[in-house]
Amino acid sequence: MQCAACYRESKHDFCPKCSKRLFDGIKIAARLSYAAPKSENLPDYLKHTSRLSISGVQLKYSLRREEKALILTENQGEYIVKPVPPSTQLLAIEDAPENEHLTMQIAEQVFKIRTAANALIFFDDGQPAYITRRFDLKTDGKKYQQEDFAQLLNRTTASNGQNYKYDATYEEIGILIRKHVAAAPPALEALFRLVVFNYIVGNGDAHLKNFSLIQHESGEYRLTPAYDLMSTKLHTPYETDIALELCEGCLDTDFYAANGYYGRQDFIGFAKRLGIAEKRATGILDIFINLQNQTMKRIENSRLSEESKSNYSKIVLDRLLRLSRR
Ligand SMILES: [Zn+2]
Known part of the structure; x- marks a missing residue:
């Protein structure tokens, strides 16, 4: 299979290099154990968005790692996740997460531009989401200016x-x-x-x-x-x-x-x-x-x-x- 971050051949969802960069080497599945935001569970998602800004129509959620799982969180989110935006005004909107993932990977791998660690993950209903690791956190959880x-x-x-x-x-x-x-x-x-x-x-x-x-x-x-x-x-x-x-x-x-x-x-x-x-x-x-x-x-x-x-x-x-x- 393909690594969910760098597209290279990999035995696991993430190749060793990307697993290290994104999750400090912990084996994480590229499939989350919960569904993408939709009307029924939106209140639960919205609870977790207060600390992150909403740019345009793209909603961002905060995740943190707990053992081998990525869970929605209000505090100490180490990851930002962007599902398919809930918009009917934009074309090919279901491609938005992969568009961002692909563009970031092209920037880094082909154009040698330094980028934030990122990947494409999936909710348990199969909906894709773009995930990126925050680079403004120190190892002790404090933030860089x-x-x-x-x-x-x-x-x-x-x-x-x-x-x-x-x-x-x-x-x-x-x-x-x-x-x-x-x-x-x-x-x-x-x-x-x-x-x-x-x-x-x-x-x-x-x-x-x-x-x-x-x-x-x-x-x-x-x-x-x-x-x-x-x-x-x-x-x-x-x-x-x-x-x-x-x-x-x-x-x-x-x-x-x-x-x-x-x-x-x-x-x-x-x-x-x-x-x-x-x-x-x-x-x-x-x-x-x-x-x-x-x-x-x-x-x-x-x-x-x-x-x-x-x-x-x-x-x-x-x-x-x-x-x-x-
Ligand atoms: Zn990889």
Whole structure:
């Protein structure tokens, strides 16, 4: 069978490596012993959601490990689980958990982007859910100081209205990285790679709250591993191509004016504004473009529906073409 996290061949639900990373090596089944949230048991679920934010329609629940079981919890949840969202407004919604799992795995395995540990698990009624392990917890259960970029930029509903999470540019994230992160150049490059990756997979929801800094024991701030990555375009095909603009004035380039979307030169220009040399930026873009076949293979081998596989592949091919045209 396939490992429920990394897709590699495995004798158990989780291969040894993923079992260690997700559950400290404890044998956990990828099937939970209770049903997915629905009207009858919703009150029981809602009791457990108070501590976690609800972003859009995607409900998140908190789980903790008790011996070999993962149980719903109010306190000390070490895992976040996201079932199929209860929405009829979005397309292919039953593919949402696998979309997030697949996108996170492609980011890590193919694009070498550091990501939060994650997997696809199932409720006892067969409903899939995305599960991720929290990275802000210390071994003693205390939390590392973590701040997302909406907090760091002081963007709130009160200051910037309902759309505050989208009221910024990726360059502004870069400026704050330079200010707060001691090892800024690698963090700026990680930001660049992540912004390009999101563009390639059609993640149109990479807003300010989906980027964070975390303070380590040394007191130093670093970028957190990537989280909440998915091809949102599969569910909302008419959304904008990118959640935030690359930079102030970045829409004024000749390429954008001619095509109505960002292309290779726009990303190279963005990299320069982050302080990344042009040669380095083109090198990263060319490496990413060469990952096309590997990415297609991952999509093909995933648990997405055939229609979503085909749509996801089309999105990636289209975006890679945009990044290739000189
Ligand atoms: Zn694995």
